[in-house]
Amino acid sequence: MRDSQHPAKELAEDISNRKGGSTILPILFELDRSVRKYRELWPNLDFYSAAILHDLGVATNLFTPMLLGVALWAGAHTLRSRSAITD
Structure with missing residues (x-):
């Protein structure tokens, strides 16, 4: 990009x-x-x-959990969306 x-x-x-x-x-x-x-x-x-x-001002020890949480949420959302389309 x-x-x-x-x-x-x-x-x-x-x-x-x-x-x-x-x-x-x-x-x-x-x-x-x-x-x-x-x-x-x-x-x-x-x-x-x-x-x-x-x-x-976010503490650096929270960077990974925050970014991982977003990635996991996005993955779960994608799976649910695909499941709804095929049902």
């Missing part, structure tokens, strides 16, 4: 701007640029989600 189409990156930038700057977001931007010098590798949703959660 290209930068201009990455909603998580846009949200991370917006939250950072509203909070007066981010300590982690500039690091992620540089990491993203550095990786793409060598490979055309684009970040996934979780890459910028960490900056969003950090800037919202």
Whole structure:
């Protein structure tokens, strides 16, 4: 996904701007640029989600459970939706 189409990156930038700057977001931007010098590798949703959660003040030990919970909910929702279609 290209930068201009990455909603998580846009949200991370917006939250950072509203909070007066981010300590982690500039690091992620540089990491993203550095990786793409060598490979055309684009970040996934979780890459910028960490900056969003950090800037919202969520404790880092809660990042994985929160993101895992969303993934499990999405998977269960998909399975239920498919089941309803075939019934």
